[in-house]
Amino acid sequence: MHEADRTMPPEADRVIISVNPKAGAGPAGRRVDQLAGLLDRRGFPTEVLTDLDEVAVRADQLHAEGRLRALLAVGGDGTAAELVNRTKPGVPITLCPAGTENLLARYLRLTNAPEDLADVIAAGTVLRLDAGRANGRVFLLMASCGFDADVVRRVDQQRSGHITHLTWIRPIFQSIRRYPYPEMQVYWDEPGADQPAPTAAGWLFAFNLPCYGGGFRVAPDADGTDSLLDICTFRRGSLWHGMRYAAAVKLGRHQQLADCTTGRVKRLRVESRAEVPYQLDGDPGGFLPLDIEVLPGRLTLIVP
Numbered sequence: 300m301h302e303a304d305r306t307m308p309p310e311a312d313r314v315i316i317s318v319n320p321k322a323g324a325g326p327a328g329r330r331v332d333q334l335a336g337l338l339d340r341r342g343f344p345t346e347v348l349t350d351l352d353e354v355a356v357r358a359d360q361l362h363a364e365g366r367l368r369a370l371l372a373v374g375g376d377g378t379a380a381e382l383v384n385r386t387k388p389g390v391p392i393t394l395c396p397a398g399t400e401n402l403l404a405r406y407l408r409l410t411n412a413p414e415d416l417a418d419v420i421a422a423g424t425v426l427r428l429d430a431g432r433a434n435g436r437v438f439l440l441m442a443s444c445g446f447d448a449d450v451v452r453r454v455d456q457q458r459s460g461h462i463t464h465l466t467w468i469r470p471i472f473q474s475i476r477r478y479p480y481p482e483m484q485v486y487w488d489e490p491g492a493d494q495p496a497p498t499a500a501g502w503l504f505a506f507n508l509p510c511y512g513g514g515f516r517v518a519p520d521a522d523g524t525d526s527l528l529d530i531c532t533f534r535r536g537s538l539w540h541g542m543r544y545a546a547a548v549k550l551g552r553h554q555q556l557a558d559c560t561t562g563r564v565k566r567l568r569v570e571s572r573a574e575v576p577y578q579l580d581g582d583p584g585g586f587l588p589l590d591i592e593v594l595p596g597r598l599t600l601i602v603p
Contacts (some may be wrong), residue, residue, distance in 0.1 A: 312343050313344055315357055316373060318348075331373060334417060343368055368423060369391050374396075379439060391600070392601065393600060395409075402440055405510075406508055407602050407603070409602070418603075422603075423601060428598040431505065431592070431593055432592050433589055444578075446480065448577045454466060481571050481573030482500070482536065483503055500533065506518035518530075525563070527563040528593050530564055534559070544559070547559075564593075565593050566592040
């Protein structure tokens with residue numbers, strides 16, 4: 300984590316809570332009601348909205364007027380990314396984790412306890428971080444192409460409600476049986492280096508922050524303030540090699556593998572002659588080709 304650079308001005312006293320309407324009377328809904336009450340009593344008028352278009356319009360309006368304290372996203376990493384993509388740069392966002400992994404909230408040390416969130420919003424401590432952009436869409440944590448993106452695509456196609464860890468089991472086995480591991484060509488521009496020949500890869504990861512599901516530390520040194528993305532590719536595509544790479548990542552030794560390539564870049568392009576999916580922050584993005592770039596200081600976050 301990095302030190303925050305400033306606090307919100309006192310005149311920025313309005314809070315918007317974006318919540319899924321299906322939360323209803325469940326635990327998330329009760330937490331939202333409790334938090335709204337706590338904030339109102341502290342002098343921060345709060346609006347609870349469920350329509351994302353309305354959330355974005357209202358947040359942009361209050362931010363332009365200098366009155367927005369925080370836009371609170373109730374959900375997981377995908378919810379946070381959706382709100383960042385719908386609002387203008389500079390809108391201050393914080394999180395009430397309610398998803399499956401909640402990687403960004405964990406990185407920022409945010410909890411879903413109403414009292415803790417009220418303290419965070421009241422203090423108004425601002426952290427500026429980079430983001431990435433892939434084919435025009437902003438991502439917060441990471442982008443990847445290949446096997447794991449195929450799993451994400453299958454989960455999205457088969458989901459019928461809230462995702463749990465069990466939701467992933469069937470899509471993972473489907474991808475194990477069917478994913479063909481086509482070769483990709485990765486072009487990137489390392490600072491100070493001439494344009495190299497493309498790197499052939501069966502797996503591609505681009506990290507803004509050192510966050511990935513399952514506790515895998517693929518890019519443990521990724522820094523959200525260095526105006527660069529951390530890239531990791533694995534050359535060989537097969538289930539056996541995937542297991543080998545996963546074991547090396549768990550042991551923290553994957554960068555020592557001869558068929559692992561890493562680097563720090565401002566932009567890259569990924570191509571393939573075959574149909575290869577990509578995913579952004581755990582949500583399906585589409586299929587290659589893919590152009591990725593870093594957006595320095597794009598995120599404005601309210602943090603502990």
